[in-house]
Amino acid sequence: MGRTIAEKIFDAHRVDMPFSDTHVLKLDRVFCHEITTPIAITDLMARGMDRVFDPTKIKAVIDHVTPAKDSKTAEQGKILRDWAKRHGIKDFFDIGRNGVCHALFPEKGFVRPGYTVIMGDSHTCTHGAFGAFAAGVGTTDLEVGILKGVCAFHAPKTIKFVLNGALKPGVYAKDLILFIIKELTVNGATNKVIEFSGPVVDEMSMESRMTLCNMAIEAGGTCGVCYPDMTTVEYLWEFIKDEFNSKEEALKEYSKWMSDDDATYEKVYEYDVSELEPMVTFGFKPDQVKPVREMAGTKIDQIYIGSCTNGRIEDLRIAASILKDKKISDDVRGIVSPATPAVYSMALKEGIIEIFQDSGFCVTNPTCGACLGMSNGVLAEGESCAATTNRNFNGRMGKGGTVHLMSPATAAASAIEGKITNSPLYKG
Numbered sequence: 001m002g003r004t005i006a007e008k009i010f011d012a013h014r015v016d017m018p019f020s021d022t023h024v025l026k027l028d029r030v031f032c033h034e035i036t037t038p039i040a041i042t043d044l045m046a047r048g049m050d051r052v053f054d055p056t057k058i059k060a061v062i063d064h065v066t067p068a069k070d071s072k073t074a075e076q077g078k079i080l081r082d083w084a085k086r087h088g089i090k091d092f093f094d095i096g097r098n099g100v101c102h103a104l105f106p107e108k109g110f111v112r113p114g115y116t117v118i119m120g121d122s123h124t125c126t127h128g129a130f131g132a133f134a135a136g137v138g139t140t141d142l143e144v145g146i147l148k149g150v151c152a153f154h155a156p157k158t159i160k161f162v163l164n165g166a167l168k169p170g171v172y173a174k175d176l177i178l179f180i181i182k183e184l185t186v187n188g189a190t191n192k193v194i195e196f197s198g199p200v201v202d203e204m205s206m207e208s209r210m211t212l213c214n215m216a217i218e219a220g221g222t223c224g225v226c227y228p229d230m231t232t233v234e235y236l237w238e239f240i241k242d243e244f245n246s247k248e249e250a251l252k253e254y255s256k257w258m259s260d261d262d263a264t265y266e267k268v269y270e271y272d273v274s275e276l277e278p279m280v281t282f283g284f285k286p287d288q289v290k291p292v293r294e295m296a297g298t299k300i301d302q303i304y305i306g307s308c309t310n311g312r313i314e315d316l317r318i319a320a321s322i323l324k325d326k327k328i329s330d331d332v333r334g335i336v337s338p339a340t341p342a343v344y345s346m347a348l349k350e351g352i353i354e355i356f357q358d359s360g361f362c363v364t365n366p367t368c369g370a371c372l373g374m375s376n377g378v379l380a381e382g383e384s385c386a387a388t389t390n391r392n393f394n395g396r397m398g399k400g401g402t403v404h405l406m407s408p409a410t411a412a413a414s415a416i417e418g419k420i421t422n423s424p425l426y427k428g
C-alpha cells in the first residue's frame, strides 16, 4: 500500500510503539529558543537531569525578544546561553548572529528532506517545506527530546492540497495560504499533516514554500509538507555538496521522501488558483479571510513587515519594489524586521534597506519582537496593524490592538496609502 511522506518518515524513524498508535520517533533535530526552552532546562535541572542527548543535533537561538528588553527576558536568554555553553551546543545564535528561528535554521542548512524536527514553538511546521516532519511541541516533549532524542506522535493523517494553474502577478504564497486556511477553518487540520503539491508549489521558491508551511498550524495542522525537488537541492547545495557527487544524485536520494501515488489521504483538495486574489484577514481568527479589495480603505496605524512567515529576502525585495521612490503615509508607522542577519546583509547590499528608510520605515534588528507583541513595535489600545505575520489573535501585537494579516506586497502598498489597499503589482 502506498505511503505519504509523513508515513515514510515515521517508518524510517520509529524506535518504539509502546501503545497502538503511539509512535516513538528518533529525532534528527531539536530546535530551541529563549521563551520555551529555559522552562524545560530549569525543570530538567531541578530533577537532576541536566543532560542533552546529542549537542550536535540541538540548535538554539535567542530570537523572540532580542536585545533583551527587561530583567525577565535577560534571564531567559541567560539560561539558554549558559545551557548551550555547558553542554557544548555549538550552534547557538546570540545577539548579532541571531535571527527568527524558522528563518535562521533553514538558512543554516539544519533541515533536510526526511528529517524529524521538534521545537517548543508552534511554527515549527515551517520546516516541512524541505520534505521534513517538523512539529511544535510542549515542555514535556521538549524535555524528553533534549534528554533522549525521541518524541512520541500519533500516526500522521494527511490532508493533501493539489494546487493547479499559476498565481497571478501580485499574488503570493501568503495569499494562497490565507485562502487555504479560510477553506479549512482554524481547526480543519487539527493533528494532521498538510501536504502542499501541484504545479503552483513546484514553481515556488523555498522561501515561498516556507510561507505556506509556516501557517499550517493556523489551520491546526501539526506540520505542512512540500515534496523535495531541485529547488530544495539548490537551496541546500552549499551544505550538502560534500555528501553527493552531483545535484542530480542529491535529488535522487531526496526523492525517496515523496508520497506514493496510491497513498491514502484523509482528504484531497484540488484547486485551480489562477484567479486567486490578494487576501487579508479581518477579525481575530486566521480563517477570517477576505479579498483585499473588500477590505480596501480600512484605516491602519502601523505596518509590520517581518516574522517567520514573511521576513525573508524575497519578501523584502517585493516590498521594496513597491516602496522605491515613495513615502509612506504620514498617518502610519512602518516597521521592517529582516528575519536574519543574512537577510539584513543582502537587503543592505541590494539597496533595500535604504529604500525602506527613505520611504519612512524603521528598520529593526532581526527579532520576533513585534510579531507577538513583546517588543520593537507593540500596538497601543485600539490601534491596528497591517502585518506580514501569521496570527491576528485579539491583542496579539499589543493589548487592545487589531492585526490584519497580508502579503508583503499588500503591506507595502497599504503603508503608502495609510489604509488597506491592493498592491500596484496586482492588476486584477
Ligand SMILES: CC(C)[C@H](C(=O)O)[C@@H](O)C(=O)O
Residues within 6 Å of the ligand: 035, 036, 064, 120, 121, 122, 123, 136, 372
Ligand atoms: C513564544 C512561542 C511559544 C510562540 C509559539 O509557539 O508560537 C511564538 O513563537 C508565537 O508565535 O506565538
Ligand code: SF4
Residues within 6 Å of the ligand: 064, 100, 101, 102, 121, 123, 307, 308, 309, 367, 368, 369, 371, 372, 389, 390
Ligand atoms: S516570528 Fe512570530 S510567529 Fe514566528 S516564531 Fe517568532 S513570534 Fe512566533
